[in-house]
Amino acid sequence: MEFMRIGPKGSETPVVVDNGTYYSxxxxxxxxDPDFWPDGPARAAAALAAGELPEVDxxxxxxxxxxxxxxxxxxIGQNYAAxxxxxxxxxxxHPIVFFKTPNTLTGPYDAVGLPPGSVKSDWEVExxxxxxRQAAYLRSAEEAEHVIAGYMTVNDLSExxxxxxxxxxxxxxGKCVKDFLPAGPVLRTADSISPDDLLLRSWVNGEARQNSSxxxxxxPVQEIIRDLSQYMQLEPGDIICTGTPEGVAFSGRFPYxxxxxxxxxxxxxxxxxxxxxxxxEAGK
Numbered sequence: 708m709e710f711m712r713i714g715p716k717g718s719e720t721p722v723v724v725d726n727g728t729y730y731s732x733x734x735x736x737x738x739x740d741p742d743f744w745p746d747g748p749a750r751a752a753a754a755l756a757a758g759e760l761p762e763v764d765x766x767x768x769x770x771x772x773x774x775x776x777x778x779x780x781x782x783i784g785q786n787y788a789a790x791x792x793x794x795x796x797x798x799x800x801h802p803i804v805f806f807k808t809p810n811t812l813t814g815p816y817d818a819v820g821l822p823p824g825s826v827k828s829d830w831e832v833e834x835x836x837x838x839x840r841q842a843a844y845l846r847s848a849e850e851a852e853h854v855i856a857g858y859m860t861v862n863d864l865s866e867x868x869x870x871x872x873x874x875x876x877x878x879x880x881g882k883c884v885k886d887f888l889p890a891g892p893v894l895r896t897a898d899s900i901s902p903d904d905l906l907l908r909s910w911v912n913g914e915a916r917q918n919s920s921x922x923x924x925x926x927p928v929q930e931i932i933r934d935l936s937q938y939m940q941l942e943p944g945d946i947i948c949t950g951t952p953e954g955v956a957f958s959g960r961f962p963y964x965x966x967x968x969x970x971x972x973x974x975x976x977x978x979x980x981x982x983x984x985x986x987x988e989a990g991k
Contacts, residue, residue: 786950919952
C-alpha cells in the first residue's frame with residue numbers, strides 16, 4: 708500500500724493512494740502517526756475494499772511528510788563504504804548511531820531554511836524505515852523484518868560545521884536544524900517494496916551528485932534494526948535513516964548549499980523530492 712499526507716503543514720489529511728486515486732483515511736485514523744501502527748494498513752485496506760473511504764483531489768495541495776510525530780528519528784552514519792572513504796574514515800565495524808529531533812521532519816517539496824551564517828549545509832539522499840510495532844532485543848534479521856511498517860525517501864540534511872567542528876564528539880548538532888529532514892512524498896508498506904537493491908540519486912541545481920544502490924550498504928536494513936534493538940526499544944512510528952552513499956559536499960568535490968540552490972533526491976519506487984533553500988536571518 709501507498710500512504711501520503713496532503714494539506715497545510717500541521718493539519719494534513721492522511722490518505723491512501725490506490726491505482727492513482729487518493730482516498731481520505733480520516734474516517735479510520737486522525738493521522739499516520741504512532742497510533743496508526745501496527746494495524747492501520749489492514750484497517751485502511753478493509754475500508755478501501757468496502758468502499759468506505761471518500762476520494763480526495765490532490766490538485767494544488769501541499770504534500771506533507773508521509774508520517775507524523777515520530778517519537779524518535781534514529782540515523783546511521785557512514786553506512787556506504789565509498790561515503791565513509793570520501794569522509795576520510797574506514798568502514799565502521801558497528802553501526803554509527805546519531806539522532807535527529809522530530810521537528811526536523813518536513814514535506815518533500817517544502818522550502819528549507821539554512822541556519823544563520825551557515826556555509827557548510829549538505830544534502831544526503833537516504834532510505835528511511837518506519838517501524839510498525841514495538842521491538843527490543845530482536846534475535847535475528849528475520850525478526851527485524853516483521854517490525855518494519857514501510858519505507859520512504861528522506862534528505863538527511865547536515866550542517867557540517869556544527870557536526871564536525873563544534874560537535875564535542877557527536878553529530879546531532881549538525882543534524883537537528885529545523886526542517887532538516889524532508890520526507891516522502893510517499894510511504895510504501897514493507898510488503899510492496901524490497902529495500903535490498905534500490906537506486907538512490909541526488910542532484911543540485913540540475914547537476915548529478917549521488918548515484919548508488921542500497922545493495923552497497925555496509926549494514927543492511929534488517930541488521931540495522933536488529934542491532935538497534937539491542938540498545939533501545941523501538942516504538943511504532945519511529946524513523947530510521949539508513950545512511951547515504953558517496954557524492955556529498957563534505958567530500959570536497961562539490962560546493963555546499965547556498966540560498967537559492969535546489970536539491971532533488973530520488974529513490975527508486977519511493978518518489979522524488981525537490982527543495983529550494985533560503986537563508987534564515989539571526990533572531991528570526
